[in-house]
Amino acid sequence: MAFDYDLIVLGAGPAGEKGAVQAAYFGKRVAIVECAKEPGGAAVHTGTLPSKTLRETALFLSGYRQRDLYGVDVRLNRELAVPKLLSRKDAVRDLEVARIRWNLERHGVEMLRGVARFIDAHTVEIVQLGGPPRTLTSEFFLVATGSKPHQPADIPFDDEDVDDSDTVLLIDRLPRTMTIVGGGVIGCEYATMFAALQVKVTLIEGRGRLLPFLDLEMGERLRAAMNGLGIEIILNAKTKKVARLEGCGIRCELESGPVIDCDKFLFAAGRSGRTEDLRLDRVGAKIDKRGYVAVDDDYRTEVPSIYAAGDVIGFPALASTSMEQARVAVCHAFGFTYKRQVSHVLPYGVYTIPEVSCVGLSEEACTEQKIPYAVGRAFYRDNARGKIVGDKDGVIKLIFHAETRELLGCHCIGDRASELVHIGQALLMGKGTVDTFIEMVFNYPTLAEAFKYAAYDALARLAKTPAKDPPKVPVP
Numbered sequence: 001m002a003f004d005y006d007l008i009v010l011g012a013g014p015a016g017e018k019g020a021v022q023a024a025y026f027g028k029r030v031a032i033v034e035c036a037k038e039p040g041g042a043a044v045h046t047g048t049l050p051s052k053t054l055r056e057t058a059l060f061l062s063g064y065r066q067r068d069l070y071g072v073d074v075r076l077n078r079e080l081a082v083p084k085l086l087s088r089k090d091a092v093r094d095l096e097v098a099r100i101r102w103n104l105e106r107h108g109v110e111m112l113r114g115v116a117r118f119i120d121a122h123t124v125e126i127v128q129l130g131g132p133p134r135t136l137t138s139e140f141f142l143v144a145t146g147s148k149p150h151q152p153a154d155i156p157f158d159d160e161d162v163d164d165s166d167t168v169l170l171i172d173r174l175p176r177t178m179t180i181v182g183g184g185v186i187g188c189e190y191a192t193m194f195a196a197l198q199v200k201v202t203l204i205e206g207r208g209r210l211l212p213f214l215d216l217e218m219g220e221r222l223r224a225a226m227n228g229l230g231i232e233i234i235l236n237a238k239t240k241k242v243a244r245l246e247g248c249g250i251r252c253e254l255e256s257g258p259v260i261d262c263d264k265f266l267f268a269a270g271r272s273g274r275t276e277d278l279r280l281d282r283v284g285a286k287i288d289k290r291g292y293v294a295v296d297d298d299y300r301t302e303v304p305s306i307y308a309a310g311d312v313i314g315f316p317a318l319a320s321t322s323m324e325q326a327r328v329a330v331c332h333a334f335g336f337t338y339k340r341q342v343s344h345v346l347p348y349g350v351y352t353i354p355e356v357s358c359v360g361l362s363e364e365a366c367t368e369q370k371i372p373y374a375v376g377r378a379f380y381r382d383n384a385r386g387k388i389v390g391d392k393d394g395v396i397k398l399i400f401h402a403e404t405r406e407l408l409g410c411h412c413i414g415d416r417a418s419e420l421v422h423i424g425q426a427l428l429m430g431k432g433t434v435d436t437f438i439e440m441v442f443n444y445p446t447l448a449e450a451f452k453y454a455a456y457d458a459l460a461r462l463a464k465t466p467a468k469d470p471p472k473v474p475v476p
């Protein structure tokens with residue numbers, strides 16, 4: 001049967017863009033359908049880039065980076081802050097949208113506007129605003145429709161001062177006080193950004209710990225830094241009622257009793273798959289109760305012609321992994337052999353203030369898996385570049401196998417942590433050891449040089465555990 005296209009991609013976020021371009025690069029006829037006015041998805045319009053732009057602007061405007069540097073007191077101009085924040089994020093968005101359009105165009109990917117839904121395993125209908133629906137056929141489909149903020153029914157999102165992570169960036173003034181529910185990545189990132197902008201933030205988390213995927217020590221260092229920014233963190237807490245109270249702003253009552261009043265309330269406690277328009281269940285693909293599409297290791301749904309990648313399949317729901325999943329899915333569909341799987345060595349970057357990033361095993365994971373290990377640390381305060389940039393609290397922590405000396409985990413907190421972590425990632429991928437760091441020459445002065453001193457620190461501990469025949473190390 002002759003199809004209109006070889007591949008139709010639904011959704012033009014990071015997964016959709018990279019999947020479409022991957023197929024087009026190898027000569028396939030590709031169309032991408034996007035319901036929003038511009039491509040980019042959550043990464044460009046509501047999530048990754050706007051929040052990271054806000055972070056940079058917050059660091060700049062608050063003078064946070066210059067703290068203790070020149071003895072200059074940089075005070076925040078609250079009136080100036082919001083217009084500056086908004087104009088910067090809009091400028092970054094426009095540049096990124098232009099880049100995506102150019103990338104799709106130069107690869108010959110046809111861009112179609114509308115809401116896509118399945119008619120059968122090889123046919124979609126595209127519903128266009130004000131126009132008649134259009135039916136198109138394709139050999140394969142890639143569902144990359146992303147996710148949306150989870151909105152429980154008992155939170156009054158219709159109140160202008162109650163936000164989710166999509167609407168919080170539409171602020172027109174800096175609030176004095178803010179309550180954030182959800183101590184996940186979104187909650188922690190926004191808590192530190194607003195706190196740096198001198199907003200008094202209360203962060204409420206249902207579990208006993210923030211960001212439990214972090215190495216415990218790094219999580220505690222982050223918590224201390226957040227306390228230092230004036231953030232009040234309430235753990236093991238659930239909201240009982242959230243409502244506007246005239247004269248008090250938004251009132252949030254906790255199940256355990258306390259009542260918190262604030263100017264702005266941000267609910268940032270998870271997301272769900274954006275599958276409601278797709279009619280995937282009608283063609284036989286499985287969707288769970290949070291709206292996530294079920295896929296196998298090759299990102300194929302129960303329907304052989306339909307693949308799914310990115311946030312729409314759930315964890316880890318990162319722009320970084322979404323792009324890779326889409327490339328792998330497309331390679332599998334067309335039998336391109338150069339990319340077969342998403343790497344198991346995944347870095348995590350948390351853009352709090354300070355930034356935290358990790359790859360590989362934590363100390364707790366080593367203990368749980370009964371892997372003998374030794375830790376080495378280096379502190380920015382002992383590093384020349386750390387002194388220059390004025391970051392006294394940054395730390396690089398490396399975890400090595402006590403017998404094989406292989407690197408097992410790399411954990412960074414402080415300036416440029418999410419960049420530096422890739423040094424650890426490269427060594428993990430190449431099965432580097434503590435000796436690799438000892439042999440390496442690093443540029444001076446750099447924060448990267450701290451890796452060498454973290455390795456020296458570990459070496460002192462490893463010397464106490466003489467090397468035996470190397471056992472098989474579980475790859476993190």
Ligand SMILES: Cc1cc2nc3c(=O)[nH]c(=O)nc-3n(C[C@H](O)[C@H](O)[C@H](O)COP(=O)(O)OP(=O)(O)OC[C@H]3O[C@@H](n4cnc5c(N)ncnc54)[C@H](O)[C@@H]3O)c2cc1C
Pocket residue numbers: 010011012013014015016033034035036039040041042043044046047048049051052114115116117144145146147165186274277278309310311312317318319320321322349351
């Ligand atoms: C506040 C915040 C900060 C974040 N920070 C980071 C970060 O620092 N690093 C990181 O790696 N990740 C981060 N993320 C996660 C990242 O944004 C997502 O993982 C990424 O955007 C997922 O890409 P995607 O292509 O799967 O989906 P999306 O980016 O959500 O794109 C999906 C696209 O599909 C379109 N669409 C939906 N339904 C249809 C339909 N029926 N028909 C046609 N089009 C449709 C949507 O309009 C959208 O454009 C952050 C997320 C948030 C919310």
Ligand SMILES: NC(=O)c1ccc[n+]([C@@H]2O[C@H](COP(=O)([O-])OP(=O)(O)OC[C@H]3O[C@@H](n4cnc5c(N)ncnc54)[C@H](O)[C@@H]3O)[C@@H](O)[C@H]2O)c1
Pocket residue numbers: 181182183184185186187189204205206207211237238239268269270271316317318348349350351
């Ligand atoms: N830097 C990054 O990579 C980055 C940044 C932002 C978002 N993201 C991605 O976006 C996705 C969503 O992030 P998120 O932070 O919304 O979700 P999340 O699932 O990571 O965290 C939600 C947190 O809210 C808590 N929670 C849930 N319901 C609660 C309630 N009623 N009261 C109190 N606490 C409650 C949970 O225990 C959890 O800790 C994640 O997959 C994340 O990876 C990534």
